[in-house]
Amino acid sequence: MARPVTDTRERIIAAASKLFYSDGIRGVSVDAVAARAGLTKRTLYYHFRSKDDLVAAYLAARDQPNLALFQRWFAETEGGLPDKVEGIFRNLARSARHPKWKGCGFLRTSAELANMPGHPAIKIGAAHKKKFENWLRVTFEAAGIGEGSRLARQILLLLDGSFAVVLLHRDPSYMETAGEAARSLTELALADAVSPLETPPSATAAPDGRGRGPARWRSPRGRSRRG
Amino acid sequence: MARPVTDTRERIIAAASKLFYSDGIRGVSVDAVAARAGLTKRTLYYHFRSKDDLVAAYLAARDQPNLALFQRWFAETEGGLPDKVEGIFRNLARSARHPKWKGCGFLRTSAELANMPGHPAIKIGAAHKKKFENWLRVTFEAAGIGEGSRLARQILLLLDGSFAVVLLHRDPSYMETAGEAARSLTELALADAVSPLETPPSATAAPDGRGRGPARWRSPRGRSRRG
DNA sequence: CCATGTATACCGTCCAGTGAATATACTCAA
DNA sequence: TTGAGTATATTCACTGGACGGTATACATGG
Structure with a gap:
């Protein structure tokens, strides 16, 4: 063969x-x-080499397609920035109604392997979400939002929150709610961008607070089921 | 004995x-x-009777203590409604810095058992989150927010989102970001409550002076590891 | 002596990972 | 052109252990 x-x-x-x-x-x-x-x-x-390798490959294979899907949803939604942001959530709600939908594979894997902080699959999941957050930030900054970094994190939080909540309740309407909130926050940030004066300097102290954490996890060889 | x-x-x-x-x-x-x-x-x-029973009991035992903790954090934070809401997230960020912190047990269980939609533990998790959302709604409505239901869902989404994101990145600063977003949305809802009729943009009525812009599952007996 | 509760030992199954052998394509010398 | 040798790719059969759950017996208080 x-x-x-x-x-x-x-x-x-x-x-x-x-x-x-x-x-x-x-x-x-x-x-x-x-x-x-x-x-x-x-x-x-x-x-x-191991099941853990396979798990990592599974998530790695989903990285770019997933990202591209969100970007397509954003691009294909008509209207201004708030509309486009809300469009992501609307599309997500639609896909969440599919019977086989089971939330975000990256988040579910990180939840399941939470006791293996250094697991390669978790690193891949974290990188994926960072990429998404970064794309949002760049997009927002290009739209003239000074605090694009903060808004990006807020949108990310709403998105991942809706993954978790909809998975638990099996009620995609939470994604519409998240979309409304995302729209509100985007409009707020846009308004602040237009009148940048009255903005207190609090803002984004540490740009990328890297979480500490010893990341202990025994590499490829050996059982993966129990730490 | x-x-x-x-x-x-x-x-x-x-x-x-x-x-x-x-x-x-x-x-x-x-x-x-x-x-x-x-x-x-x-x-x-x-x-x-079974491991599944034990899992359900584990979550059931965490229901009320967890709820009470959030309510205490809310009650003990000084200030107005936005401050108290943000206080929840601040306290959560503090607890998330504990080395043994691993996110929300309810969400992680629901993520792990996502392929058993009727599992008793998932029902208990869903009921727990509903209780929390309901407590928020009642609290908001008591504060004169007409759309208390919507705001409650938004806060819940931010909270569960921060659980997921912080678990993935091991960076509790996301909870502060979520707290800011929760504060913004609360202020927005308060502003809407104060001027319930047509006061579209402008209106810096918010206390902060922030502007406003636009399954199936087989019961007890039998294996639980594979469906 | 019976109900409650605890312990020992066990069953059938599943599971991650491996040893040894086999089949197929490609390389290169005669 | 062919045939031996090698790297690639795949299979069968197996190991050692863990796991959910149970049969049976033993203890202790009412």
Whole structure:
């Protein structure tokens, strides 16, 4: 056989993506992923050193498509900046009504692996969210919002909050509420940008408060189920 | 022996609470909980029918204390409504700096068990968040905010968003950002309440002087690890 | 002596990861 | 052109252990 490496590898990632997103990391066995990909576990272990590696690959594969989707939703919404921001939430609410929707894979993985702070998958999730936040910031600053960094974080908080809340209540209307709040905050920031005078200097003290944390986690070799 | 039922039962719940919160549901075995409680697994199964029951009891035990804590933080913060709302987030940021902090147990459990929509623990988590949202709504309405329901949902979204984001980045400063956003939205709602009719933009009526702009799941018996 | 509660030992299953062998494509010398 | 050798890719069968849950027996207070 010897199908080109990438084919098999990507089939595995595709299978892992569906299963991990649907049933969680610890709820899916490596055998299950292999079976869904139509091959043996041993083959899977030829392409990935460990389950943790596979989990990281699963999230890495979702990074850019996810980001691009949000950017498309933003770009395709007609109107001013507040409309476009709210458009993200509207589209998200629509997709959250799909029966297979189960929240944000990055956040759910980070919640499940919260006791492994240095896990590669968590790093990838954190980088993904940072990318999103950064894209928002740049977009807002380009629109003349001085405190674009703060607004970006606020929007991010509302977005991830709606992921969590809608997952818990299975009620996508919370995303519309989040969208309204995001719109309000955007309008507020725009108003402040127009009249920049009365703004107290409080603002963004530490631009990027890097969280401390010893990030202890034993690397590839070894069990992943229990720390 | 025959220690009164409640003693043993509560020791088990206390042990489960620490372990489940720290390492997640699927990451903690029933044996581990029993060991931590200083007894045998068989004894644990005398007090709880299944692991799922135990998980539900773990969250149920956290319901009221958690709620009371938020209410205390709100009550103990000096100032007006926006200050008190922001106070919740400030206190939360402080507690999130504790090394053992790992986000919100309710949200993390719902994320981990997202593929079991009817799981009793998820129902308890949903009820808990509803209680919190309801308390906010009542509080806001008592303060004369007509759209107290909407504001309550917005604050809830920011709160749960900060749980998720801070857990991912291990950077509690996001909670301060969420607190600022919550303050802004509260001031906005207050301004709307003060001038309920047509006072579109301008209107610096807010105390701060801030301007305004525009499932299915099989019950107890049986395995819980895989659906 | 019965109800309550606790312990020992066990069952069947699942799971992450591995050893050894096999099949296929590609390389290069005769 | 061919045939041996090698790197790539895949499979079968297995290990050692953990896990949820249970059968059975033992203790102790009413």
